[in-house]
Amino acid sequence: MRLDPLYDTFVTRRLRGQKALAVLLDPDQLDQAGCERLLTLSEQHPIDYFFVGGSLVTTTHQATLIRFIKHRSPVPVVLFPSHSLHLDAQADGILLLSLISGRNPEFLIGQHIIAAPALRQSGLQILPTGYMLVDTGRQTTASYMSGTTPLPYDKPAIAACTAMAGEQLGLRLIFLDGGSGALHPITPAMISAVRTAVDVPLIVGGGINTTEKAHAAFTAGADVLVVGNQIEKDPGFLVEMAQLVHSFNAALAE
Numbered sequence: 001m002r003l004d005p006l007y008d009t010f011v012t013r014r015l016r017g018q019k020a021l022a023v024l025l026d027p028d029q030l031d032q033a034g035c036e037r038l039l040t041l042s043e044q045h046p047i048d049y050f051f052v053g054g055s056l057v058t059t060t061h062q063a064t065l066i067r068f069i070k071h072r073s074p075v076p077v078v079l080f081p082s083h084s085l086h087l088d089a090q091a092d093g094i095l096l097l098s099l100i101s102g103r104n105p106e107f108l109i110g111q112h113i114i115a116a117p118a119l120r121q122s123g124l125q126i127l128p129t130g131y132m133l134v135d136t137g138r139q140t141t142a143s144y145m146s147g148t149t150p151l152p153y154d155k156p157a158i159a160a161c162t163a164m165a166g167e168q169l170g171l172r173l174i175f176l177d178g179g180s181g182a183l184h185p186i187t188p189a190m191i192s193a194v195r196t197a198v199d200v201p202l203i204v205g206g207g208i209n210t211t212e213k214a215h216a217a218f219t220a221g222a223d224v225l226v227v228g229n230q231i232e233k234d235p236g237f238l239v240e241m242a243q244l245v246h247s248f249n250a251a252l253a254e
Contacts, residue, residue: 004125006076006093007172009048010201014223019248021241022049024080024205024228025069026180027061029054035065037235039072045242046075051226052091053080054141054180066090078127082145084115093125095175100166101132101159102148129173129203130166132159134186136207140179153184156193167198174198176222178206180229185213188220195221211240218248 013020023038030038050069052062066088069077079086079094087094096119099107119126133143135150143150151159163174176186176194185207195202204217205226214225225245230237 004093004127006078006125007127009076010127010173010224013048014201017252019218019222019245020048020224021245022051022078022203022205022224022226023047023231023238024051024053024226025065026054026228026232027052027065029232030061030065032064032068034232034235035068038231038238039069041235041238042073042075042242045239047238047242048075048224048245050075050077051080051095051228052077053082053086062086063088063090079124082142084111084118087115087118087122087124089122089124091124093127094119095129095131095173096126097129097131097175098166098171099133099146099148100130100162100169100171101134101151102146104147107146107148127173128171129175130163130169130171131175131177132162132166134159134176134178134190134206136178136186137183138181140181140206142177142179150179153187153190156187156190159190160193160197163194164197167200171200173201173203175203175205177204177226180206182207185209185217188216191217191220191222209237211244214241214244218244 066077076092079091133150135153178186201223203224204222208214208227209230227241
């Protein structure tokens with residue numbers, strides 16, 4: 001089986017106890033000037049991944065955005081697709097999301113079948129990911145578009161068993177997501193329960209708009225945190241998050 005260098009970065013960081021930061025860029029929400037600002041900040045305050053995508057990509061800006069990032073930055077670009085149409089071979093890899101928290105076959109396997117031939121030809125590094133939506137206080141675009149019910153906010157055992165099943169099915173990453181515009185971040189109790197249940201790298205996103213919330217998520221067991229909305233509102237938040245990740249990882253060397 002082919003070993004993907006991009007996936008190896010997730011695993012290596014996980015085994016070393018290192019934390020990582022992914023910045024989610026929504027092609028519908030970010031213009032070139034905004035992207036320029038974020039890229040400049042990421043050069044000064046390094047991040048680990050750019051995730052590109054959204055629950056509903058309504059423009060044709062995705063290809064332009066990826067091309068611009070690849071021209072400017074060595075940071076890996078990972079597709080975060082909501083549909084089989086959102087593939088782009090310019091990226092380094094793709095989170096091949098199976099929505100294991102829901103029961104809609106389109107997002108468990110249907111879209112994957114449509115995308116499979118194009119993915120094979122694309123050369124993208126494929127990261128099979130168990131995607132788990134969590135109810136964080138309001139209906140999100142992700143839950144509406146997928147037609148699925150999110151996991152209950154206060155039921156960490158359900159989340160843990162769902163993640164465990166995903167790992168047993170062979171998924172190589174688990175992504176706990178509160179969705180864009182989440183009112184609340186995913187609880188440390190749920191993150192901790194999932195972390196205990198699986199060995200694969202754990203990605204957490206949604207509602208992380210302060211470093212205190214980010215610190216709690218990392219401490220509970222998140223390996224990678226995804227931030228998007230808050231950075232769009234306040235690009236300086238990228239600096240705070242990069243510094244937080246650096247402090248976690250620097251402590252490992254002491």
